[in-house]
Amino acid sequence: MKNIRVCVADDNRDEVLILCESLKLHNYEAIPAFCGVEALDLCKSGSVDLLLLDIGLPDIDGIEVCRRLKADPNTRDIPIIFVSARGSSQDVALGHELGAVDYIAKPYNLPMVLVAVEMALRTLHTSAYIDSPVEFWDDPIYTDPLTGLRNYRYLMERLEEEIVRTDRHKSPLSCIVLDFADYDIDEEEITERTELIESESFLQDVALALKQNSRSCDILTRFESSKFVIVLPNQNLERAIKYAQKIAKEVEKNFLEEEKTVSLQSKFGIVSCKDKCVPSGEELLGIAMKNLLRAFTRPGISIVGKDLTEKKEVFL
Missing domain, CATH: 3.40.50.2300 (Response regulator)
Incomplete structure (x- = not known):
């Protein structure tokens, strides 16, 4: 008022x-x-x-x-x-x-x-x-009601603004897509695992981990279902990877403490850019999504990152 x-x-x-x-x-x-x-x-x-x-x-x-x-x-x-x-x-x-x-x-x-x-x-x-x-x-149109994080609409508008800012300051920008996979899982556990990672309590725990381990300038969004997107202004690929590892540790630690009957692994697709290599918001998000898919399809890999400026890829 x-x-x-x-x-x-x-x-x-x-x-x-x-x-x-x-x-x-x-x-x-x-x-x-x-x-x-x-x-x-x-x-x-x-x-x-x-x-x-x-x-x-x-x-x-x-x-x-x-x-x-x-x-x-x-x-x-x-x-x-x-x-x-x-x-x-x-x-x-x-x-x-x-x-x-x-x-x-x-x-x-x-x-x-x-x-x-x-x-x-x-x-x-x-x-x-x-x-x-x-x-x-x-405004509710920009907020995910379950987690309190931002939603897709907010993400796309803010991502374009961060790209403009990155180009203006010649500073790095990273986009991370997070989702969750199972490992050593049999057919009978698939339904239980899906229900778990889409449960309200699990999604809220992930949102809390993101809030507690992020800066005020980071953009935290729930994209859809169990998928989250994080935009890190002024962070290169190396720092984005360290951030992802920290989030994975926090989420999986909380998961183990609750003694769940199915296993869980965090998967990340990351893209970083700077200067003239900065694409549009949709293109940047699309590359991060593709890297997430690559992380899902490669055994033993939890993070796939790509630096558009230095033209290098990382598999961890």
């Missing part, structure tokens, strides 16, 4: 005040902060929904402010957009690594700021806002 509260943290007072006034004209509640301590205090007080954070703050730099916010359970979900006059690829990579959802370069360009803010707000998991300047994506 209130407008979105955007904190602009920058030590250039004139630039901050001008940007805040511009954001107010677009129905945002804009809050200035002129140093790192002030930005931290505002975020911890619950007064901020999104933070535009200058890297070069005088007291505590933006990097450290971001680290502290992401380490605090009360502030870790605040979307952060890094701002810097340098605009280097190292800054972009570090920002994503710390959990920032986007990066914009100075001088401020209002249309670009507005686009970045609207995209960043889509990472919010909950919202009580009606009079916001953007369409909040907690």
Whole structure:
């Protein structure tokens, strides 16, 4: 029932005040902060929904402010957009690594700021806002009611946006498709296994594992049945594989702890790309799906990954 509260943290007072006034004209509640301590205090007080954070703050730099916010359970979900006059690829990579959802370069360009803010707000998991300047994506048409993850419609719209962002920043992007297979299974167990992995409790356990092991900027979706799709901004093939292995370990550990009578193995199809090699969202998802199928049809293989930029494949 209130407008979105955007904190602009920058030590250039004139630039901050001008940007805040511009954001107010677009129905945002804009809050200035002129140093790192002030930005931290505002975020911890619950007064901020999104933070535009200058890297070069005088007291505590933006990097450290971001680290502290992401380490605090009360502030870790605040979307952060890094701002810097340098605009280097190292800054972009570090920002994503710390959990920032986007990066914009100075001088401020209002249309670009507005686009970045609207995209960043889509990472919010909950919202009580009606009079916001953007369409909040907690709408049921974008959410899987069983798991609380996003659905196919949200995936395809956000995937295209991430591809545009990847091309703009020349940063990597990975797409993972996850499904589950049995091993050492006989005909009598097939029905039991199918019922299990399509059960509400199992799917909710998988969704919880994804939420607990992902960054706020990652896109987590239930695609269909027991199939999940995860989009990892600024993550190359090597890191996407490590992420997949971590998820597999968590899901299979929980599965074994529940002492199920059938066995389970996580299967992953992964595709990564960067720069000019980035295809459309449908093409990227299609390649990941094909790799998932290859993982299913190769005995002893749980992960098939492909790097479109370096033109290499991985089988694990």
